[in-house]
Each structure stands twice: as C-alpha cells, then as structure tokens.
Amino acid sequence: MLGRVVRLSSLRRAVQVISAVVSNFYLKGFAQLGIYQGPAKYACVPFLNCYSCPGAWAACPVGAMQALLAAYKHQFSFYIAGLLTVVGGATGRLVCGWFCPFGLVQEILGRFSSRKLVIPRLLTRFKFIILALTLLLPVLLVGETGVSSPYFCKFICPAGTLEAGVPLGLGRPELRSVLGGLFSWKLAVMVFFLVASVFTFRPFCQTTCPLGAFYALFNRISLWRIEVNSDRCVSCGRCRAVCPLAIDVPDRPNGGDCIRCLECRDACPTGALAFTRAPVFPDAVVGGRETN
Amino acid sequence: MQYNNEAQRRVQRTRKGLLKFCGAEVCIVMSRRLSFVLILTGLLMFGLGLMRGEALLVMQKAVRICLECIGLG
Incomplete structure (x- = not known):
C-alpha cells in the first residue's frame, strides 16, 4: 500500500542517499585518510562498496570474496556467497537499484544529459563473463608464491578507484609517490564509466558489475x-x-x-x-x- | 477467451507455454518454492561460513588497505 501513496522513485532516491551515507559514515577515516578497523568489518554489505574507502565500516562482498580466493588457501567464502544468495533470492537486483552507492553516483551523473543511449543486449551479457573471471582468475592465475590477486579490484573496479584509490592514493603522500601505470589505468577505467554514465544509464552496472550479474541470475525467481x-x-x-x-x-x-x-x-x-x-x-x- | 489487449495475449501465450512445459499450477508452486529453497540454501551457506570462521577472515582482509583497489597492486 505504501507504494500507492508514495512515489517509489522519490523514495528510492532517498534510500540510495541514506545507503551511501550510512555505509560510508566513518568520517574519521576521511579526516585522517585511514580506514576503519573496528569489529563492524566482520560484516559485509550486499552491494559494491570498497572496504578501503576511508568511510567504509563494512566489507565489500566482491573485494572480500576475491581476497579470500586469492590468498594462499584459495578459500571460497560461504559466508559471503550465502549472504548474496539470501539477498538475491529474496529480491533479485533490488539492491542494485536501491542501495548501491556507485549506482547512485552513475545516476547523478546521468542527470547532466537527457538523451540516453541504449546499450546493446549483447554487451550487457559481458558482466557474466566478468563474474566468472572474478571468481576463477584468483584461483587459476596464481603466482610462484602460491598467492594470487583480486583481479577485478586490481584492474577494473571503478567504485574502488573512486572510493579508495582517489582519496587514499592521491591524499597520502607516501602512496602518491609510488603511484604508477596501474593507477593510471584504473583512473582511466573510472573516468570512462563516469563519462559514459552521462550518456547512458548506469553503464557499469549494465555491462561490467559482477555483483549485478550475480543478482541478475535471481531476478526471475526471486521471492519478491x-x-x-x-x-x-x-x-x-x-x-x-x-x-x-x-x-x-x-x-x-x-x-x-x-x-x-x-x-x-x-x-x-x-x-x-x-x-x-x-x-x-x-x-x-x-x-x-x-x-x- | 476474449483478449482485451496485446498484454493479455502475451501473458496468455506464456501461460500456454508453461502449461505445455509443466502445468501452470506446478510452475507457480515450483517458482515460489524455488525462491524459498534458494533463500534457505543461502542461510545455510551463511551459517556454514560463520562456523568456519570466515567472518574473521573477511574482517582480517577488510581492515587492511587494499593496495590493488588503490592501484598500487
């Protein structure tokens, strides 16, 4: 009944803003250019929100899953997969539309242009390949030490660049002095998606987000x-x-x-x-x- | 059966397709059951992960600055 009284699009924008603020409310992190290290980081948020963001108080499911898969034991996290399955099974991609802070950023940029390009269907399937690679590469592409890398975070994730790379990488002198080609690449990826957001609706979510791809699998069969x-x-x-x-x-x-x-x-x-x-x-x- | 509009025709086609496949009632029940099974499976996986101490592992990773995320990797 709530939906019939309140326009859900207005409510959604409010929820998006609240979600972005609440999930990044560790203001001390922004002030000191550090990250939160308290017990709330036992928890994962069900959306993309880099845990190295100075304001983040909880872990990012994609980052944490990859970090565990890339570690020496290459451990799959049932804790994270279970959380995402519950959320996806209940509401499908509702989390993408209502709670994801990077989705909000893309939507805000989208307001600068009224003309929107439609992304071809085939390109929107690309995110499923990214999902598969996000889970497989940390296990398959292992270095001599037996340890791998969180490849999605390392080479693609524009949310991580925006939330962690820019404030910490550019803000902390000791990190700024060692930034190189990888940071430039990540910055380019982030700028690409941010600029594309002006001309098409949430391009990263449509084409690349592995979490969006995971939730998309549940859309047809979710409870709601x-x-x-x-x-x-x-x-x-x-x-x-x-x-x-x-x-x-x-x-x-x-x-x-x-x-x-x-x-x-x-x-x-x-x-x-x-x-x-x-x-x-x-x-x-x-x-x-x-x-x- | 009279169709008032195109949408009804479309839905009707889908219904017939489902009926041919498994019977619409079965599909409805199965669809809802599948959601519950998924949520239950997710809860079990979540619980298993907690028992295996994965929350601690997540926390240990998340309290350190991810150099890959920053672009130092």
Whole structure:
C-alpha cells in the first residue's frame, strides 16, 4: 500500500542517499585518510562498496570474496556467497537499484544529459563473463608464491578507484609517490564509466558489475518480483517509455537487466504493475477466473 | 477467451507455454518454492561460513588497505 501513496522513485532516491551515507559514515577515516578497523568489518554489505574507502565500516562482498580466493588457501567464502544468495533470492537486483552507492553516483551523473543511449543486449551479457573471471582468475592465475590477486579490484573496479584509490592514493603522500601505470589505468577505467554514465544509464552496472550479474541470475525467481496484471494492462507503453533500461516490461518484467527501480510501476496509469510476493500469474489457472 | 489487449495475449501465450512445459499450477508452486529453497540454501551457506570462521577472515582482509583497489597492486 505504501507504494500507492508514495512515489517509489522519490523514495528510492532517498534510500540510495541514506545507503551511501550510512555505509560510508566513518568520517574519521576521511579526516585522517585511514580506514576503519573496528569489529563492524566482520560484516559485509550486499552491494559494491570498497572496504578501503576511508568511510567504509563494512566489507565489500566482491573485494572480500576475491581476497579470500586469492590468498594462499584459495578459500571460497560461504559466508559471503550465502549472504548474496539470501539477498538475491529474496529480491533479485533490488539492491542494485536501491542501495548501491556507485549506482547512485552513475545516476547523478546521468542527470547532466537527457538523451540516453541504449546499450546493446549483447554487451550487457559481458558482466557474466566478468563474474566468472572474478571468481576463477584468483584461483587459476596464481603466482610462484602460491598467492594470487583480486583481479577485478586490481584492474577494473571503478567504485574502488573512486572510493579508495582517489582519496587514499592521491591524499597520502607516501602512496602518491609510488603511484604508477596501474593507477593510471584504473583512473582511466573510472573516468570512462563516469563519462559514459552521462550518456547512458548506469553503464557499469549494465555491462561490467559482477555483483549485478550475480543478482541478475535471481531476478526471475526471486521471492519478491514484478508482477503484471494483464487484466488491468491497457498496453499504453508508458512502462516501456519510462524504463531507464528500455526493458519491454509487459513481456519481460523480471529480466536480468532490471534493477527494480520501479519507475514502470509508478508510471502505470492502471496499477497493472506491482512489486510483490504474489504468485507468478495470480488470476490465471490457480485463480480459476479463466474459464475459456 | 476474449483478449482485451496485446498484454493479455502475451501473458496468455506464456501461460500456454508453461502449461505445455509443466502445468501452470506446478510452475507457480515450483517458482515460489524455488525462491524459498534458494533463500534457505543461502542461510545455510551463511551459517556454514560463520562456523568456519570466515567472518574473521573477511574482517582480517577488510581492515587492511587494499593496495590493488588503490592501484598500487
């Protein structure tokens, strides 16, 4: 009922801001250019938020998983995988749309241009390759010492560069003096995604984020999902028009690209769309309304 | 069955497809059960990870500055 009273898009923006602030509220870290080292780092946030960000009080699931996979024992973390499975199984990519701070940054940059390019479907599949490499490379590409690297964090993650690399790398003189080619590469990747965010909606989330790819696997089968009431739908096309990811909502309401921003739900003039725990086809064969 | 609009036709096609595949009722029940099974599996994995002391390992990694993240790797 809340959704019918409050525009979910406004609520979502508030939740995004609160999430970004709460997950990075260790202000002392920014002041001293250090990182939080307290017991809250036992916990993982379910979204991409670099644990080396001066403000971060919890661990990043991708960073922590990779760090464990890359360590000498190459240990897979059931703790992190379980957390992500619970979150994904419950709501799919809702976390991407509502809680991810880097998603918020991309969306804010997107406001500088009203014209948005649509990323080809094939390119959005790239994130699944990144997910596979994120999990496999730290185990397969091991150095002589038996230790590997968190390759996604090392070569790609623009959230890590923005949240940790820029403030710590440029802010601390002893780190700044040893920055080299790798930092330049990471900076270039970050700038690429930030600039691309102006012209297309959340390019990193659509094409590259391994966490988004993992949650995308759950979108169709998550407990809470978007339901289309076909009796109410008048095929006006507004849901398709407002969808920032250009998803054909009546056809694929729970496609892997959907980050559950629920703009479509707000735009629907007849209330045919709902984000709910209801069965897949509430009024179909089970409801018995359909008698042919 | 009269279809009022294109959306109904689409959903109807999907329903028929599902019925052919496994029966719509079964699909509905299976779909919801699958969600619960996934969440339960996730909880079990989370618990297993806690028992294996992985939270401590995560913390030990997360309290150190990740040089790779910064670009010093």
